[in-house]
Amino acid sequence: MGKLKTLNGMAIVIPTYGRPSKQITLRETPRDLHPFTYLACVKGEAEVLGGGDHSIIVQPARVKQIHQKRQWIMDWAHENGVKKVLMLDDDMFWQARGPKGLVKEYATDGHVFAVLNQMSAILDEFGHAGFSSRMGNNRVESDFARTTRMMHSLGYNVKAFRASGASFDRVHGKEDFDVTLQMMARGWDNVVVYHTCVSPGSYDAPGGCSLERTLESANRAAESLQKLHPDHVRVVEKAFKNHPRKEVQMSWKKCFARGVSLYGEQRLKPGTLYDGLPRGSKT
Numbered sequence: 001m002g003k004l005k006t007l008n009g010m011a012i013v014i015p016t017y018g019r020p021s022k023q024i025t026l027r028e029t030p031r032d033l034h035p036f037t038y039l040a041c042v043k044g045e046a047e048v049l050g051g052g053d054h055s056i057i058v059q060p061a062r063v064k065q066i067h068q069k070r071q072w073i074m075d076w077a078h079e080n081g082v083k084k085v086l087m088l089d090d091d092m093f094w095q096a097r098g099p100k101g102l103v104k105e106y107a108t109d110g111h112v113f114a115v116l117n118q119m120s121a122i123l124d125e126f127g128h129a130g131f132s133s134r135m136g137n138n139r140v141e142s143d144f145a146r147t148t149r150m151m152h153s154l155g156y157n158v159k160a161f162r163a164s165g166a167s168f169d170r171v172h173g174k175e176d177f178d179v180t181l182q183m184m185a186r187g188w189d190n191v192v193v194y195h196t197c198v199s200p201g202s203y204d205a206p207g208g209c210s211l212e213r214t215l216e217s218a219n220r221a222a223e224s225l226q227k228l229h230p231d232h233v234r235v236v237e238k239a240f241k242n243h244p245r246k247e248v249q250m251s252w253k254k255c256f257a258r259g260v261s262l263y264g265e266q267r268l269k270p271g272t273l274y275d276g277l278p279r280g281s282k283t
Contacts (some may be wrong), residue, residue: 009120030109070168084123095134128180132192148280181250187259188259253282
């Protein structure tokens with residue numbers, strides 16, 4: 001593969017599985033961004049998913065589950081000289097804040113293009129960053145927050161990711177939280193954008209992670225995450241469709257503070273634009 005097209009060094013990668021004819025995130029992302037967008041899929045879905053301005057990257061047969069796939073994407077980026085990666089779930093809509101609140105109509109193509117450029121710039125300074133999920137966005141009034149949860153939208157500076165020693169393939173099902181905690185534990189803070197968010201599809205919609213997720217596997221993931229980060233993760237039981245399910249609460253600030261005390265605060269370059277932002281809480 002020759003030199004890859006990126007948005008100022010950032011590749012937009014959409015891991016997808018079991019939804020070859022229903023690519024919501026790709027459809028909702030401006031066409032001007034498609035040349036920088038890569039669908040990561042199994043070989044059997046590549047032909048159906050191709051044919052547009054976007055590119056296809058085919059995962060090797062050994063990559064079976066989403067945590068392995070995310071790690072493979074980071075390895076792919078490193079091997080191909082990609083400086084930054086933004087992974088987006090394949091079933092999301094963009095929403096943005098405005099006079100009527102957080103709604104889709106403000107997330108115009110021009111707005112999304114601008115905020116993706118903004119994300120690329122953030123990743124020049126911070127090791128990891130993302131867009132807020134629609135769920136919980138109203139809890140943060142600021143346009144940005146630091147030291148907080150990332151889900152559905154996961155951005156990484158590849159150099160920082162590797163320098164932190166982080167890995168996605170330690171736990172299946174909550175690998176996004178695990179990597180955030182791993183990087184914070186080594187002194188790498190994050191930035192999450194709240195003025196624009198991603199709105200994911202139904203938790204149990206056909207395709208995607210629903211093909212490999214069960215209540216039992218989700219519970220095991222919660223327990224595994226707690227064992228990996230006993231000082232920063234608490235497991236709680238919550239009702240889900242009349243069945244108790246184990247969820248996790250993370251002490252992001254405590255984890256990052258511990259990382260800074262051991263390794264110092266890590267930053268790719270100095271900057272003050274995002275200093276002084278509100279920091280996350282347990283979630």
